[in-house]
Each structure stands twice: as C-alpha cells, then as structure tokens.
Amino acid sequence: MPLQVLIIGGGVAGLRIGTLLSENNISFKIVESRERLGGRVLTKHDNTEDYFDLGPTWYWPDTEKHIESLLNTYNLSTIEQYNEGDSLLELSQNQLPKRIAASNVNNRSKRIVGGVNALVTALNNHISDDHIILNHKVESIYQENQSSYSVVTLNQYSQTHETFHADIVVLTVPPRLVLNSIDFRPPLPEPLQMDLLNKPTWMGAQAKIVVTYQYPFWRDENLSGNVVSWAGPLREIYDATTSSGKAALFGFFSLPPAERNLKSEVSIKEEVIQQLTKLFGSQAQAYEQILYKDWSQDGHTVTEGDKLNIESFPSYGPPPKYFSNMLFAGTEYDAVHGGHIEGALSSANQISQEIRNIVSSSSK
Ligand SMILES: Cc1cc2nc3c(=O)[nH]c(=O)nc-3n(C[C@H](O)[C@H](O)[C@H](O)COP(=O)(O)OP(=O)(O)OC[C@H]3O[C@@H](n4cnc5c(N)ncnc54)[C@H](O)[C@@H]3O)c2cc1C
Incomplete structure (x- = not known):
C-alpha cells in the first residue's frame, strides 16, 4: 500500500504541496474547512467582473524567487504597483494632508493580473479534483501508532x-489555530504548543477595503494614491487600479479589531469615504462599489489572540521537531519570508522534500 498523505488546509502552502506531490506520484488528499480554496488569498469581483484582492496583493520579484518562478511556470501575467507621483501624509484629523515625495514602501512590488486567486486557480488546475475535499474542518487527530494517524473532520x-x-x-493551518481548534490525542508536547502559540497569524488583526471608481482621478493631480495616515480610519492607502484600467484605491485600517467591532460595516464604509474625500477631494464621493473583508472575524484564519495588532515582527520559522510523520507547513513556519506568500511557497517546498524522503525510505 502506498503511504497516504493528508494535507490539512487548502491555502497556498497546502496547494503547493499538493502540486509537488502530484508531480512525484505520491498519494495525498487535501482537506479544507472552507467551501473555497486559497485561505488568506481572497480575490473578489466587482459588479463589472473586474478583480480586487481583499487578502494579499503584492509580491516582491527582487527577493521572492519561489513566487516569481511559479508565476513564470504558469504563464501568469503581472503588473507593477502604480507608484508615480506624490504621496500624501495625514498627520491628524484636524490637519490638511501634506504632499510628500513618492514613498519607496512598495517600490518594485508587483501584482498578479486577475488577482492572487489566479495563482490559486493555477495551482488547483495542477491537482486532480478527487484529491481535494472542501467543507471538512479537521477537529481531532489521533495518533494510532508511531506512523499512523486518524483524522476526524466535521462536514460543514x-x-x-x-x-x-x-x-x-x-498541517498548513495557521499555528495558533492548530492549537486552538484541533484536539490532539495524545496532546502535543508542551514546547511545541508554546512554539505554535508564539506564532501569531500574519495579518490576522487586519481588515482591508477596496473602493472602486470610474476613473483614477488622483493620478490627474500627480498623486500616486499612496497615503500614510495617523488620523484614520485607514492607516495606509494604495492604488488598486486593475490591468484593464478599472480604477480603485485600497487601504489597511489603523482602527483595531475591538474598535471596528463597535461600529457597523455601513459606518466604517462611511468613515472611509469621508477620509478619502478629505485626502483626494470631492470626486472620492462618486465611488462605484466598496468591497470589505475583516480578517479578524474569520474563524478559518484567526484565534481570539490574533485580534491584537502585532507590535513587532514575530519570530517565524520551523517548529521544534517531535514527530517524523506529522509535519507543519505554511507562511508562519518560514524563517526568511514568514508572513508572505513567498514564505508559504518556500515552506511548502521544504516540507514536500521531507515527504518525498519519508516515502522513498519507506519503499526501501
Ligand atoms: C489582508 C492581508 C494582506 C496580505 N498581504 C500580503 C501581500 O501583499 N503579499 C504577501 O506576500 N502576503 C500577504 N498576506 C499574507 C498571505 O496571504 C499569506 O502569507 C498566505 O496566503 C498564507 O498561506 P498559507 O497557506 O500558509 O495559510 P492560509 O492561507 O491561512 O491557509 C490555511 C488553510 O487552512 C484552512 N483551515 C483552517 N483551519 C482548518 C481546519 N481545522 N481544517 C481544515 N482546514 C483548515 C483555512 O481555511 C485555509 O484555507 C496578506 C494577508 C492578509 C490577510
């Protein structure tokens, strides 16, 4: 009997492991709790069928080689993040925004045409459907013996x-969620539990908003769309205009999850439009559509502990090794690119190699 690999989670890491195992004819299944693949990748269409990312947006080709090479392999097109013109700096609610020379924050970052979901679709297309089981949330994992597990799922x-x-x-589920939502028998060793607890879910406290327009009017004023704001509710704003020319701005919030929770979605959206109007003028009121996603409310991504903003960059990297046949993959386990899609891909590469080694030594 060939060894059975069960990948828990169908985000970028789980899917990339799936494609690599497929290439090596290793038998596997992916169980995913959501009704869709992609995890933190979430590309939404507006009413004109254009695409906008409410999860990750960018990659950085100068330093992120796994994603760059995968995009080339799958022939996915990319565009440069729009950065031409001045940025705005908003110091407080009572002061007018100041123009500053273009910020370099996102220089050389790129976006994927069709949104990051184009990468998820390409990965999915390289895995046959019978390997993927959606709507199954893993609830418990029983270790039967040294090298065999029973994994119990709840059909949603x-x-x-x-x-x-x-x-x-x-396990490609974010580390804290592994600890919080899966019952292990016997329990995981305490140092491993501590390690998982100390790896907060990247972007777990964030929400993202996209506001679409008929025309990128800020560009006429020689503004890039980049904003840094200490006034809020958005802390950072960027141009999200698509490759087909559909105009949009997107932003990350300075309002923490606890404060967002006290407001209705309608009032959050109103406050965002007020801020955009103050920054870019009255044309900002003539928006077409608003897309919003609060990740801190998403039980497939975060735990209660993730609702606090991360103060300093977490120490991501591989967990201590206690099991040869229970492996951990995902962006939070990558020491170099932890947090980014690149980290998820790099971790997936490494864990796939480990799986290949286990499978080849078992067949000797
Ligand atoms: C708002 C936001 C902006 C971001 N911006 C960027 C960016 O610009 N560039 C960048 O590189 N990265 C960015 N990131 C980070 C990027 O999204 C992640 O690094 C990457 O998607 C993580 O992939 P993953 O497979 O490791 O984890 P996930 O995508 O979290 O995948 C884990 C999967 O496990 C599933 N799951 C959870 N619990 C269970 C269970 N019990 N049973 C079965 N399945 C389960 C989940 O549904 C999910 O599909 C951003 C993230 C967010 C939220």
Missing part, C-alpha cells in the same frame, strides 16, 4: 463526522 454542511486514515499528516 451535513454536520456529520468523517475519519481519514493518514500515514503522514501535514
């Missing part, structure tokens, strides 16, 4: 339980 529709046998389990 029928609310029935199902048990999967696995010789190798790969």
Whole structure:
C-alpha cells in the first residue's frame, strides 16, 4: 500500500504541496474547512467582473524567487504597483494632508493580473479534483501508532463526522489555530504548543477595503494614491487600479479589531469615504462599489489572540521537531519570508522534500 498523505488546509502552502506531490506520484488528499480554496488569498469581483484582492496583493520579484518562478511556470501575467507621483501624509484629523515625495514602501512590488486567486486557480488546475475535499474542518487527530494517524473532520454542511486514515499528516493551518481548534490525542508536547502559540497569524488583526471608481482621478493631480495616515480610519492607502484600467484605491485600517467591532460595516464604509474625500477631494464621493473583508472575524484564519495588532515582527520559522510523520507547513513556519506568500511557497517546498524522503525510505 502506498503511504497516504493528508494535507490539512487548502491555502497556498497546502496547494503547493499538493502540486509537488502530484508531480512525484505520491498519494495525498487535501482537506479544507472552507467551501473555497486559497485561505488568506481572497480575490473578489466587482459588479463589472473586474478583480480586487481583499487578502494579499503584492509580491516582491527582487527577493521572492519561489513566487516569481511559479508565476513564470504558469504563464501568469503581472503588473507593477502604480507608484508615480506624490504621496500624501495625514498627520491628524484636524490637519490638511501634506504632499510628500513618492514613498519607496512598495517600490518594485508587483501584482498578479486577475488577482492572487489566479495563482490559486493555477495551482488547483495542477491537482486532480478527487484529491481535494472542501467543507471538512479537521477537529481531532489521533495518533494510532508511531506512523499512523486518524483524522476526524466535521462536514460543514451535513454536520456529520468523517475519519481519514493518514500515514503522514501535514498541517498548513495557521499555528495558533492548530492549537486552538484541533484536539490532539495524545496532546502535543508542551514546547511545541508554546512554539505554535508564539506564532501569531500574519495579518490576522487586519481588515482591508477596496473602493472602486470610474476613473483614477488622483493620478490627474500627480498623486500616486499612496497615503500614510495617523488620523484614520485607514492607516495606509494604495492604488488598486486593475490591468484593464478599472480604477480603485485600497487601504489597511489603523482602527483595531475591538474598535471596528463597535461600529457597523455601513459606518466604517462611511468613515472611509469621508477620509478619502478629505485626502483626494470631492470626486472620492462618486465611488462605484466598496468591497470589505475583516480578517479578524474569520474563524478559518484567526484565534481570539490574533485580534491584537502585532507590535513587532514575530519570530517565524520551523517548529521544534517531535514527530517524523506529522509535519507543519505554511507562511508562519518560514524563517526568511514568514508572513508572505513567498514564505508559504518556500515552506511548502521544504516540507514536500521531507515527504518525498519519508516515502522513498519507506519503499526501501
Ligand atoms: C489582508 C492581508 C494582506 C496580505 N498581504 C500580503 C501581500 O501583499 N503579499 C504577501 O506576500 N502576503 C500577504 N498576506 C499574507 C498571505 O496571504 C499569506 O502569507 C498566505 O496566503 C498564507 O498561506 P498559507 O497557506 O500558509 O495559510 P492560509 O492561507 O491561512 O491557509 C490555511 C488553510 O487552512 C484552512 N483551515 C483552517 N483551519 C482548518 C481546519 N481545522 N481544517 C481544515 N482546514 C483548515 C483555512 O481555511 C485555509 O484555507 C496578506 C494577508 C492578509 C490577510
């Protein structure tokens, strides 16, 4: 019998492991709790079928080689992040915004045409459908013996339980969520539990908003769309105009999750339009559509502890090794690019190699 690999989570890391195992004819299944693939990648269409990212937007080709090479392999087109013109700096609610020379924050960053979901679709297209099981949330993992696990899922529709046998389990669920939402028998060793707890979910406290317009009017004023604001509710704003020319701005919030929770979505959107009007003038009121996603409310990504903003960059990297057949992959386990899609891909590469080694030594 070939070894059975069960990948838990169908985000970028889980899907990339799936494509690499497919290429090596290793038998696997991916179980995903959501009704869609992609995890933190979330590309939404507006009413004109144009695309906007409410999860990750950028990659940095100068330093991120895994994603760059995968985009080339899959022939996915990219565009430069628009950065021409001045940026705005908003120091407080009572002061007018100041023009400053273009910021370099996102210099050389690129976006994927079609949104980051184009990468998710390309990965998915290289995995046959019978390897993917959606709407199954892993609830418990029982270690049967040194090299065998029973993984129990809850079907999100029928609310029935199902048990999967696995010789190798790969957890690509964000580390804190592993600890919070999966019951391990026997329990995970304490140092491993501490390690997972100390790896906050990247961007877990964030929300993202996209406001679409008929025309990128800020560019006429020689503004890039880049804003740094200490006034809020948005802390950073960027141009999100698509490759087909559909105009948009997107922003990250300075309002923490607890404060966002006290407001309705309608009033958050109104405050954002007021801020955009103050920054870019009355044309900002003539928006077409607003897309909004509060990640701190998403139980497939965050725990309660992730609702606090991360104060300093977390120490991401591989967890201490206690099991040869229970592996951990995902962006929070990559020491160099942890947090980014690049980290998820790099971790997926490394864990796929480990799986190949286990499979080849078992067949000797
Ligand atoms: C607002 C925002 C902006 C970002 N901006 C950028 C950016 O510009 N550039 C960049 O490189 N990165 C960015 N990131 C980070 C990027 O999205 C992540 O690094 C990457 O998507 C992580 O992939 P992953 O596979 O490791 O984890 P995830 O995408 O979180 O995948 C984990 C999967 O596990 C599933 N799951 C959870 N629990 C269970 C369970 N019990 N059973 C089964 N399945 C389960 C989840 O549904 C999910 O599909 C951003 C993220 C956010 C939220």
